[in-house]
Amino acid sequence: MTTIQIDHVSRWYRNVVAVNDITMTIGPGVTGLLGPNGAGKSTLIALMSGFLAPSTGTVTLDGDPLWRNEQVYREIGLVPEREALFDYLTGRQFVVANAELHGLPDPGAAAQRALALIEMTDAQDRTISTYSKGMKQRIKMASALVHDPSVLLLDEPFNGMDPRQRIHLMELLRTMGAEGRTVLFSSHILEEVEQVARQIEVVVAGRHAASGDFGAIRRLMTDRPNRFVLRTSDDRTMASALLADASVRGARLRSEGGIELEASDFGRFSEVLPRLAREHGIRLHEVTPTDESLESVFAYLVST
Numbered sequence: 001m002t003t004i005q006i007d008h009v010s011r012w013y014r015n016v017v018a019v020n021d022i023t024m025t026i027g028p029g030v031t032g033l034l035g036p037n038g039a040g041k042s043t044l045i046a047l048m049s050g051f052l053a054p055s056t057g058t059v060t061l062d063g064d065p066l067w068r069n070e071q072v073y074r075e076i077g078l079v080p081e082r083e084a085l086f087d088y089l090t091g092r093q094f095v096v097a098n099a100e101l102h103g104l105p106d107p108g109a110a111a112q113r114a115l116a117l118i119e120m121t122d123a124q125d126r127t128i129s130t131y132s133k134g135m136k137q138r139i140k141m142a143s144a145l146v147h148d149p150s151v152l153l154l155d156e157p158f159n160g161m162d163p164r165q166r167i168h169l170m171e172l173l174r175t176m177g178a179e180g181r182t183v184l185f186s187s188h189i190l191e192e193v194e195q196v197a198r199q200i201e202v203v204v205a206g207r208h209a210a211s212g213d214f215g216a217i218r219r220l221m222t223d224r225p226n227r228f229v230l231r232t233s234d235d236r237t238m239a240s241a242l243l244a245d246a247s248v249r250g251a252r253l254r255s256e257g258g259i260e261l262e263a264s265d266f267g268r269f270s271e272v273l274p275r276l277a278r279e280h281g282i283r284l285h286e287v288t289p290t291d292e293s294l295e296s297v298f299a300y301l302v303s304t
């Protein structure tokens with residue numbers, strides 16, 4: 001059982017905060033790291049693979065720090081996003097080279113095992129330049145798996161794949177997860193993530209915005225945020241009318257004007273609010289959700 005623990009980690013590049021105080025635990029099975037472009041996913045993966053030092057906080061693998069720790073690198077396989085492969089090598093030569101870099105006792109045998117695992121045995125003697133996008137992705141996977149790591153990290157592995165390649169890779173990831181490996185892949189597409197991941201971690205603008213299984217993330221889309229600030233033409237009347245309804249848990253008049261409100265049932269609240277306003281002849285000037293993390297997740301999820 002291998003677990004990556006990210007503890008209050010921030011990482012900035014000069015004045016850009018790419019990862020902002022993130023705490024999360026990645027355990028065995030398949031985890032999807034979901035977030036829009038620029039959310040900080042690649043930075044998180046680089047931190048988890050020991051390629052990047054956190055600016056603050058710690059990243060550990062079963063309790064051992066990852067940064068500059070050769071011992072734990074042996075446990076990790078990384079499939080990077082970029083395509084910088086050595087096009088003039090054959091698939092086999094590329095995987096063998098990685099086995100040699102790891103100092104494995106029998107690089108040839110290790111490469112054959114990895115190539116078989118991702119079903120690239122038949123194509124192993126062709127040069128990488130002749131491979132399709134999906135094959136390139138698989139050869140990167142074979143080289144990441146050549147030392148039989150317990151952790152596999154993949155950065156946007158489905159990008160540019162056709163549907164058949166996508167299904168094949170999903171199968172592979174599921175198998176790896178079922179074998180007890182800790183598999184994490186990043187994506188900006190919810191549907192892609194929920195098809196294969198047991199656990200989903202959502203990052204938005206460098207922050208950890210949500211965490212849970214597919215059901216929990218989907219519920220965020222329907223439950224919607226439940227804290228709001230309202231500005232109306234008659235806050236006092238509006239607040240007491242709202243408080244009388246079962247969809248509202250609490251409402252308070254703010255000293256600076258407006259109503260601070262907590263809804264217990266968003267669906268019903270969204271119907272009741274305009275109806276009550278109409279009944280009392282009150283104009284609604286502003287309805288703003290104040291539950292920022294949920295709102296950002298929601299805005300992101302519905303925009304994809």
Ligand SMILES: Nc1ncnc2c1ncn2[C@@H]1O[C@H](COP(=O)(O)OP(=O)(O)OP(=O)(O)O)[C@@H](O)[C@H]1O
Binds near residue numbers: 039040042044
């Ligand atoms: N080496 C770097 N120098 C400066 N800024 C960087 C660097 N790497 C990333 N960033 C910035 O950090 C933020 C997070 O980037 P990151 O690549 O981690 O996000 P991402 O979610 O992987 O996005 P993408 O899918 O577009 O790669 C972005 O604003 C990005 O511009």
